[in-house]
Amino acid sequence: MFTMRRLIIVATAAALMSGCASPNPYDGQGQAQGSTGMSKTAKYGGLGALAGAIAGAAIDHNNRGKGALIGAAAVGAAAAGYGYYADKQEAELRAKMANTGVEVQRQGDQIKLIMPGNITFATDSANISPSFYAPLNNLAGSFKQFNQNTIEVVGFTDSTGSRQHNMDLSQRRAQAVSTYLTSQGVDPSRVSVRGLGPDQPIASNADANGRAQNRRVEVNLKPIPGQQYDQQGTVQQYP
Secondary structure, X not given: OOOHHXXXXXXXXXXXXXXXXXXXXXXXXXXXXXXXXXXXXXXXHHHHHHHXXXXXXXXXOOOHHHHHHHHHHHHHHHHHHHHHHHHHHHHHHHHHHOOOOOEEEEEOOEEEEEEEHHHHEOOOOOOEOHHHHHHHHHHHHHHHHOOOEEEEEEEEOOOOOOHHHHHHHHHHHHHHHHHHHHHOOOXXXXXXXXXXXXXXXXXXXXXXXXXXXXXXXXEEEEEOOOOOEOOOOOEOOOO
């Protein structure tokens, strides 16, 4: 009987092999690494392989060990492949957004760009500040170069004023960023827009500093659903 303990052992071994079997072609190009030195590519590939192993074992009831290995290999390779791609894009974005006030975060297979309202818009305005066009131009260039993910633009406000006004303002600010990016050649089919107003604050609205942090636009980069990547981060084209 293929017990859960044995499944975990098989899954873990497969996860490590899938996450680390092939060298990262983007090594040395500035991708972020954790304190242990493990690249995010290996980490996400390994976690993906572990999930795939469990799913594979569940599907193949007659041979859970074989199912775990197949599931780990398939899912882990895909996760590691996108991990390579995202590693390179993350490094390039960090270089281009340095000293602009835009924060670059990596959360799993998602890259998040946080744009504080004080550098993007004047108070209670959805008109992009003139000084922010240069960073947005750099973003547009990066998004055209790295065109294998979706772009979600989300606007936020602090809690001052009516909720309806804040919802409308956050939507217009997100739309302004989206419109400018697409005017610079970013494929509109990749871009979606949301306004969340005062929802999901990242700081307290009780003081001016916290409210300033909450007035922001975020850009979330995610893998295209159903897109397949090989272990070099190249998109696979199928007939």
